[in-house]
Amino acid sequence: MLTAGEYSNHGRQLQPETSPAELNLPRVLSLLSSKLEKLVARNEKLVDILNHQLHGLNCGSVRLGNSLNTFHGVRAPSISIPKYLERIYKYTNCSPSCFVVGYVYIDRLTHRHPDSLVTSLNVHRLLVTSVMVASKMLDDEHYNNAVYARVGGVSNAELNKLELELLFLLDFRVMVSSRAFESYCFHLEKEMVVNGTVLKIERALAPKAMDELEAEISVEDKQSPSPPQISD
């Protein structure tokens, strides 16, 4: 189970919270949070409706998201998506681009496995796993699974299992071309228009990760950079 209260069960308390203002959080965090929160809300509504219909048919409750079963918790963790992302960012120091790429993975997952729905039961595990894998891909220096497990509030063993599950569900398509990366950034940026101005994701904040992003590879990516579909 992944609940806020459990974080401290994995050893000593993590560093005291710093207020978000001090942290100067990269913008991608809030954009991604907002995107995912909407997605989850929409999917939950969908599940509700389906449950209702099924209930009428006396079929029990709906079992959606079979492909993502491994990621399902029993209850939704109490920590919010923005807080969770902030936590990952703060404690793993991964480059902000990892969140974009993690999002690409989640999106690819839902495309490859149309029976899967991102819901409040699986979104946390999906996030910590995909950001971790993204960091393995992008950052030449990064923390190991044990650290991510602690930060994410899951056991090391479970996170390893989730990692494998993610890799296999993605069929190891973890390459993200710079074009795909840009298009996902753009998609996320549209998420938040403040006073008519698009807030750009700080690509410059992470020159390292940007530079290490997979360049376009001419041997064609059959998995075409899917136009972002997670939208409402």
Add this chain to the structure above:
Amino acid sequence: MSGLGQLNVNESPSWGSRSVDCFEKLEQIGEGTYGQVYMAREIKTGEIVALKKIRMDNEREGFPITAIREIKILKKLHHENVIKLKEIVTSPGPEKDEQGRPDGNKYKGGIYMVFEYMDHDLTGLADRPGMRFTVPQIKCYMRQLLTGLHYCHVNQVLHRDIKGSNLLIDNEGNLKLADFGLARSFSNEHNANLTNRVITLWYRPPELLLGTTRYGPAVDMWSVGCIFAELLHGKPIFPGKDEPEQLNKIFELCGAPDEVNWPGVSKTPWYNQFKPTRPMKRRLREVFRHFDRHALELLEKMLTLDPAQRITAKDALDAEYFWTDPLPCDPKSLPKYESSHEFQTKKKRQQQRQNEENAKRLKMQHPQQHSRLPPIQQGGQQHAQIRQGPNHPIHGSQPAPAGGPSHHYGKPRGPSGGPGRYPPGGNPGGGGYNHPNRGGQGGGGGGYGSGPYPPQGRGAPYGSSGMPGGPGGGPRGGGGSGYGVGAPNYPQGGPYGGSAAGRGSNMMGGNRNQQYGWQQ
């Protein structure tokens, strides 16, 4: 959610969907830190393959980064001179699932990468007693190496570990690049900030040794130059034991870099630490004056200090060398060498060798003693020999000893190491090299550990005492915990030596000193 229209329905079945039971393991041909390697037969087709088991026993690291990268890159590369990763298979294993879900640990039993089977690697082949490559044969291998590398570079992939043991050769004479565990994509626009701790020391270019983190395909070309020279010379040309010595050996042969021959060199991070104290002239032409003129000309361009001026794979393929008599031979015309990978047999044999080497080691301290036979220089004559046909080694009078080790992955791990390629030390790591140095010299080289390779790190977010697992346990790569398998290959201690407290580098932890990334 995407509609169905978004799916590519023509995709081949997902990797990992098949079980390793589709293959019959024939014999173990390698064992190492990366995991075991088996020669196997696909039951349905009868095809012979190499199965590399991905070792998953380091819980803290999870799925090995080298394996992810290798899979990711090989999925994209399809070329006759690049090893083919055919698929990934899993074995279910009888594991329990702590949550009681039936499908919970479906991969726990093991994950295997399925490669096409190759009989030899270049180093192993070159080291066969009595082996002599002919000039057309060397040209043939070099051309294939450059062709494969050009393909990688065109596709924006840096190999970053070109060396003989990563060049696999089959009995059709085909050469393929293998072991992409260190490889990565690069982009021309963002050419920046990559780790400089890549490429086995002896094949590492001066720009990396000087601390550059912005580099490109030229790093691979330096390695190619080293291999080329090694093939012609009969032994490795820069067998340095640590970074300073490595640079020094390079400077001794290629001259010292300065702003004239390498504009910008004085701005490289470690230039001031490593710049030679005395003037050193380029002596390449003098030292290798016995080489064929065209060979020397090409080598000059490959072993150019300034990466910006170093020849590219494409241009190298156009070099006179490949277009003058004797021409590169057809791979198919090359002799077939007996491959041997009887793991057990070899183990015994190598134990014997090890004993001999131990004796030798007492007398010799440095790898320079190693020598292979230089190539046979007269091309015409060699054509004739090659045509002796399959199953004959070039020298009919000197048959390759039965079962002569040609397989790097066939070598057992540990100190029983190799067939004496580099006698002193007798392959302490089983890597075929005395100082594979993948993991850095850390504690090894005196006065070096704390120098140019500062502990990588932004510091631990938990503060020092909170680092889970203590030294080596936290951020990856620390103190030899690399992939949990320590490193029989790394006699000098783990990556970054003692700097376990910082973030280790991604690149360093594993044992990367073997073909296919598997240990020999």
